[in-house]
Amino acid sequence: MQFEFDIQGGDFSSAGKASSDIKKVLKQLNIDPKIVRRIAVALYEAEVNVVAHAYKGVMKVDLDAQKIKIVLEDEGPGIENIEKAMQEGFSTATDEVRQMGFGAGMGLPNIKRNTDEMLLTSVPDQGTRLEFMVRF
Amino acid sequence: MELSRVSQLVKGNIVYESEISPQLEFAFSSDLMSDVLRFHMEKTILITGLSTVQTLRTAEMSNIECIIFARDKKVTDDMIELAAENNISIITTPLTLFEVSGRLYTNGIKPIF
Numbered sequence: 277m278q279f280e281f282d283i284q285g286g287d288f289s290s291a292g293k294a295s296s297d298i299k300k301v302l303k304q305l306n307i308d309p310k311i312v313r314r315i316a317v318a319l320y321e322a323e324v325n326v327v328a329h330a331y332k333g334v335m336k337v338d339l340d341a342q343k344i345k346i347v348l349e350d351e352g353p354g355i356e357n358i359e360k361a362m363q364e365g366f367s368t369a370t371d372e373v374r375q376m377g378f379g380a381g382m383g384l385p386n387i388k389r390n391t392d393e394m395l396l397t398s399v400p401d402q403g404t405r406l407e408f409m410v411r412f
Numbered sequence: 413m414e415l416s417r418v419s420q421l422v423k424g425n426i427v428y429e430s431e432i433s434p435q436l437e438f439a440f441s442s443d444l445m446s447d448v449l450r451f452h453m454e455k456t457i458l459i460t461g462l463s464t465v466q467t468l469r470t471a472e473m474s475n476i477e478c479i480i481f482a483r484d485k486k487v488t489d490d491m492i493e494l495a496a497e498n499n500i501s502i503i504t505t506p507l508t509l510f511e512v513s514g515r516l517y518t519n520g521i522k523p524i525f
Contacts, residue, residue: 290492292469296498299473309475310452314471317449324466377462377470378447386449 279303279337283326285352288376291327294335295319302344304364307412314390315344321383322406326350328373330403343392348406355398362388364398380393413438415478415501415520418457421519422480424503427487430493434477440524441513445470451524459484459512460461467493476500484507 279301281294299316301310311350319335326333330352338345355361369379388394391408398404413436415445419426429474437445441459445466447465448458451478452472459466463485471479472494478501481487517523 289465292473296469296472313452313473313475314503320469320473321446321449323440376464376466377443378466380444380446381446382446386446389450 277339279339281337283323283330283335283336283348283350284330285332285333285350286367287326287327288372291324294321295323298337301339303335311410311412318387318410319346320385320389320406322346322348322408324354324378325383325406326352327352328353328369328378333403343409343411347405350405351403352399352403354404356400358396358398413519414442415503418478418504418516418521419479421515422478422503422505422507424505425474426501427504428500428502430477430495430501432477432499434501435465436478437473437522438524439511439513439516439521448476453524456524457516457521459509459516463487463491463510465490465494467491468498468500471500472498478503480505480512482507 303323304369311329330350336347364385365381367379367381373379393407396406426458436457437455439457443462448470453476457478458476458523459480461482480503485507
C-alpha cells in the first residue's frame with residue numbers, strides 16, 4: 277500500500293492531517309496500538325518539521341505486512357549540521373513555531389526514539405530528506 | 413475517574429464529551445507539545461494552557477482521551493471538530509494549570525512519568 281501527501285510550509289492549521297490519515301489506516305489494519313502510536317508520533321513530528329522549517333514537502337508512505345517506510349523530502353533551507361540538529365534541545369525554530377508548542381529541539385530525537393531505522397540527509401539552501409522505518 | 417468527576421474537581425465546563433466515556437487515571441501538564449509526544453498517554457488527561465488545533469493533533473497522536481484547558485482558554489469550532497473525530501473530551505476551567513494539577517493529584521489522579 278502506498279500513499280503520498282503534499283505538505284505546505286507554514287500551514288500550521290493543516291499540520292498533522294497526513295499523519296492523522298495514516299494513523300487511521302494503521303488502526304483499521306489492526307496493528308498493535310503501541311506500534312501505531314510510535315509511528316503516529318514520528319510521522320507527526322516529521323510533518324511539523326516540514327511545516328515549521330521548509331517551503332514545501334512531500335511525504336511518501338510505503339506499507340506492507342511487515343513494516344512501514346516513510347520518506348519526507350522538502351525544499352527549504354536544509355540543515356547545516358545534522359549532528360547538532362539531532363541533539364536534544366537544539367533548535368532553529370521561529371517564535372511562531374514555539375507558540376504552537378514546538379521548536380524545543382525535541383522533534384528529531386523523538387523521531388529517532390520511536391523508529392527502528394532513521395536516515396537524515398540535507399543540502400543547505402536546497403532541502404532535507406528524512407527516511408524512517410518501523411517494523412510491525 | 414469519570415469525566416464528570418474530573419470536571420467537578422476543577423470547577424470546569426465540559427465543552428465536548430466523547431461518545432466513548434473515558435476512564436481517566438493519569439495526567440500530564442505541559443504547554444510543550446513535543447514533551448507530550450514523548451510519553452505513553454493511555455487513560456490520560458492533558459492539562460495545558462496552549463489552545464490551538466495542534467494541541468488536539470498532539471492529543472490524537474498520543475492517544476490522549478481528555479484535555480483540560482486552564483485559565484479559560486478559548487476553544488474554537490475547528491478544535492471541537494477534531495475532538496469529535498478522535499474521541500477526545502474537552503474541559504475548560506478558569507483555574508490555573510497549577511491549581512488544576514494540584515486538585516487532580518490530591519484526588520488520586522497519578523502522574524504519567
